[in-house]
Amino acid sequence: MAIELTLSIIKPDAVLKNHIGDILSRFERQGLRIVAAKLTRLSRWQVEKIYGIHEGRPFYQDLLQFMTSGPVMLVALEGENAVAKNREIIGNTDPRLASPGTIRADFGTAANRNAVHGSDSLESACYELGCLFEPGEIYS
Numbered sequence: 001m002a003i004e005l006t007l008s009i010i011k012p013d014a015v016l017k018n019h020i021g022d023i024l025s026r027f028e029r030q031g032l033r034i035v036a037a038k039l040t041r042l043s044r045w046q047v048e049k050i051y052g053i054h055e056g057r058p059f060y061q062d063l064l065q066f067m068t069s070g071p072v073m074l075v076a077l078e079g080e081n082a083v084a085k086n087r088e089i090i091g092n093t094d095p096r097l098a099s100p101g102t103i104r105a106d107f108g109t110a111a112n113r114n115a116v117h118g119s120d121s122l123e124s125a126c127y128e129l130g131c132l133f134e135p136g137e138i139y140s
């Protein structure tokens with residue numbers, strides 16, 4: 001299996017509820033390594049770059065507003081099969097459909113307040129990490 005890098009964003013709802021530590025420890029306990037992390041507030045322009053694929057969908061304006069509403073934690077994760085493993089650890093987009101023990105099941109409250117983002121493919125991960133981190137900030 002290949003060693004991959006992927007992106008997680010701990011969203012404003014989870015940051016506000018003080019869940020950063022719990023979420024990071026789940027990644028570590030399940031075999032992913034944190035190779036970059038920063039607490040920041042995203043600009044509308046940055047969110048549009050990450051979520052532009054959803055432009056025009058009914059939830060898009062709320063998504064832009066929510067993702068810029070407060071600080072987020074940007075996290076680069078490294079490990080074997082990291083893209084798929086991260087998606088497994090975070091669970092279904094809708095916390096009500098997410099498997100028990102996943103981050104979204106435990107910390108999310110609705111599809112539009114689901115605690116974390118995870119890149120959905122290796123291609124997206126490379127693109128998203130490139131948008132949000134300088135190469136020298138990732139200790140891979």
Ligand code: AMP
Nearest residue numbers: 054059063093111112113114116117120
């Ligand atoms: P995805 O790339 O599929 O993870 O979706 C990106 C984000 O868009 C999700 O994490 C949600 O915040 C939001 N989203 C996706 N689908 C829905 C939906 N049906 N209703 C509300 N928000 C959604």
